[in-house]
Amino acid sequence: MTAAASPLHLRLPATSANLGPGFDALGLAMGLYLTIDAKVAEDFHIKATGRNADQCAHLKNNLILRTYDEVLTAAGRESIPYLSLDIHNEIPLGMGCGSSAAALLAGVMLANHFGHLGWTKQQILEEACHREGHPDNVAACLLGGMTASAMHKNHVVTATCGENLNWHLLLALPSASLATEKARALLPPAYTRADAVANIQNTALLVAAFAQNRPELLRTAMQDRIHQPYRMEACPLLKLLLPLNGHPGVLGIALSGAGPSVLVIAEDANAAGKLPEVIREAANDPSLEILHTFIAQASIQG
Ligand SMILES: Nc1ncnc2c1ncn2[C@@H]1O[C@H](COP(=O)(O)OP(=O)(O)OP(=O)(O)O)[C@@H](O)[C@H]1O
Ligand SMILES: N[C@@H](CCO)C(=O)O
Incomplete structure (x- = not known):
């Protein structure tokens, strides 16, 4: 039996995709964050504060937990660890600020950590991009700055710049x-x-x-x-x-x-x-x- 994983702290930024003409290709990471402190627990539990806290705290059909569960199930894990999530959210949901990309990445990162998948950053990126269907928000959320991305067959190719611009x-x-x-x-x-x-x-x-x-x-x-x-x-x-x-x-x-x-x-x-x-x-x-x-x-x- 695998030992319970240590707690995990995630801080994922909001993203503004497209920036006008770069449809499905460009994303800009912004200083508003989805912050999650996660640990193994006796049952699934979410405590949420900040923006859209009620929606973030829903246990049923929650994008973060659903992604976590689906990734571990697809990886063949028979017992999926229950988690307690302490969430503070600053990203407006459903407003074009990349909330679903941050939630998907969070779910994949939680699965990787608590399911001991041992995935690389590139594998995490690709899993979340495939789930989102387009890479712009997910890539900028993971890599920061202004990230350009393209999907080629099953792979995501990215390039980041502008992280230090003071605009x-x-x-x-x-x-x-x-x-x-x-x-x-x-x-x-x-x-x-x-x-x-x-x-x-x-x-x-x-x-x-x-x-x-x-x-x-x-x-x-x-x-x-x-x-x-x-x-x-x-x-x-x-x-x-x-x-x-x-x-x-x-x-x-x-x-x-x-x-x-x-x-x-x-x-x-x-x-x-x-x-x-x-x-x-x-x-x-x-x-x-x-x-x-x-x-x-x-x-x-x-
Ligand atoms: N922190 C979260 N917890 C649970 N579900 C979330 C969270 N963030 C986003 N979601 C889910 O994602 C949905 C919003 O995703 P949607 O793709 O419609 O918009 P967006 O990602 O905010 O905008 P855009 O993709 O244009 O940047 C929410 O209605 C909710 O179902
Ligand atoms: N490129 C995407 C971003 C939103 O997820 C779109 O404009 O539909």
Whole structure:
């Protein structure tokens, strides 16, 4: 019989996928975290604090525990250790901030640790990416900074840059959430060559902007033609905020992930301090919630 594993501490960041044109390819790790302290227990138990705490504490059909169970079952483990999870969550659920990627990675990491799977970081990444169906949020959540990723056959290839950029991130959060599945169903099955070329050009510039610290490129590079136009109706905040592209202090604007929240990249602390009022005015919503955060480093396991 294998000895019970030691407790595990996980700290996984929120992520903003796509950044405009990099649909299913780019993700930006942000300084809002899903933090979990896990240990072997007599039964499954979750204590949750922070954002969406009630949802995070549900034992039934919980994405973290479901993933944990499925990974260990698929690995042939007959007895699956019960866990007690102490969760503090800062990632808004169903808002386009990568909550499901963080939850999936957490489930895979818990299975790896408590099931003694001995997986490498790359295996953990690939398992979580396959479960999510696209790699952008998961790769950025695990690797930090601005991570570009591609799925080739069963493998995920990644490259990270921009971890140390001091750009300020503002996340404007509408009150209602939008499931990623619904937001993906809004997209057309094919695109024109002109739309594809525009997105390839902008994505190439966007990667250069992060790799070379070229903030002046973002205004053009964050423009998208393959998902944002189709999600505009379900994400009305985007339509109201896109005209702020080019406003003093705004470097770029995009739908965050599948929406409905909107990511505004601000030039510096001064701009990040002034822009919330401008954003609320453009949204015509004085009580619009805006989170101020930064680019995050890789996730922590220990
Ligand atoms: N900490 C968590 N605990 C339990 N379930 C979670 C947790 N985080 C996310 N989930 C599950 O994932 C769902 C949200 O996933 P969804 O893919 O729709 O949005 P998102 O990941 O927040 O946004 P995006 O993929 O656009 O960044 C929640 O409704 C919930 O079922
Ligand atoms: N690239 C994904 C991110 C959300 O999971 C999408 O836009 O649907």
